[in-house]
Amino acid sequence: MAEKVSQKMDSEKIERVIEKLRNVYIDAKPGLNYKNxxxxxxxxxxxxxxxxxxxxxxxxxxxxxxxxxxxxxxxxxxxxxxxxxxxxxxxxxxxxxxxxxxxxxxxxxxxxxxxxxxxxxxxxxxxxxxxxxxxxxxGKPAIAVDTHVQRVSSRIGLSDSAIPQKTEMQLMEKIEEKDWGDAHLWLINHGRKICTARKPKCDICPINKDCLYFNNQLNAK
Ligand code: SF4
The missing domain is CATH 1.10.340.30 (Hypothetical protein; domain 2)
Structure with a gap:
């Protein structure tokens, strides 16, 4: 289930988050092996x-x-x-x-x-x-929303919906079409390595300054 976030992200934050994810996961490849x-x-x-x-x-x-x-x-x-x-x-x-x-x-x-x-x-x-x-x-433009993509997008604030198809639409509005396929890999990798379902590693997360979940946690203290 996606955590609720309380604010919407502005476009500058979105750009910074996308750029950071791109730089960190530039070499991300699909985890499944296939030849065709x-x-x-x-x-x-x-x-x-x-x-x-x-x-x-x-x-x-x-x-x-x-x-x-x-x-x-x-x-x-x-x-x-x-x-x-x-x-x-x-x-x-x-x-x-x-x-x-x-x-x-x-x-x-x-x-x-x-x-x-x-x-x-x-x-x-x-x-x-x-x-x-x-x-x-x-190689067609599409963003697949799995459990990692859904969770990470919701926490960061890229999506305010717990419904994968709505999250897909919201990501498509915020991310350039040429990056849709790669963005899926960036978000999955981030979800597996840093923004894990239990105990996300917010302290070492490269996008924590722009993450709504992290900032909401700080404000709640
Ligand atoms: S700051 Fe925490 S909740 Fe936000 S993306 Fe990073 S690991 Fe996930």
Whole structure:
């Protein structure tokens, strides 16, 4: 759940925050390993409530055995479940992955579609997953709002909503379109390393002077 912030950020603060995050996380890369849009799509479906490191271990095995929608669609649900079990929610994920692969084979000639509307029609693909695929596989402007992006954006004051889609819209208003895909990585990395869910490391945070959560905490003392 996002903490409430009491003020809106002015544009100078927003610019400073974005620049600092850009400088600190300039080398940030997606945590999931993939060689093509299809591998990123499957990896992102698997990453729900699972770490990227775990997904990467599982996809090494999965893509060794079957690396196209056609090949995965020929697997049985139990065969696929056995491979992806350690990612959690494996029954639902197996069903979704098989259904998605079937749709890709029959409706898209084995290719991953390049629009959000089409991606979100695939089983197991919500707005966040669609945005990850659009931005990182196809280089299209999109900001994926996961739990880290939601929490960090709310704390800093870049968003005043706890609803991911509203946060996405608010981030798109504040961040230049060319930076949308990277901003997702900056915010995720900041959430994993500094602005952690429990006990954020505000004392060493490079953007603490401009962070509404930090300033609200100071004012409350
Ligand atoms: S100052 Fe604290 S709450 Fe604000 S972004 Fe940094 S770590 Fe997160």
């Amino acid at each position: 849009p299809f591998e990123l799509l499957i990896s992102t479906i698997l990453s729900a409530q699972c770490t990227d490191a775990r997904v990467n271990k599982v996809t090494v095995v999965l893509f060794e055995k079957a690396r196209t929608p056609q090949e995965i669609s020929l697997m049985s649900e139990s065969e696929l479940s056995d491979i992806i079990k350690s990612c959690g929610l494996y029954r639902m994920k197996s069903k979704n992955i098989l259904a998605t692969c079937n749709l890709l084979v029959y409706d898209y000639d084995g290719n991953v579609p390049k629009t959000r509307i089409e991606l979100m029609k695939l089983p197991g693909v919500g707005r966040k997953t669609a945005n990850v695929v659009l931005s990182h596989a196809f």
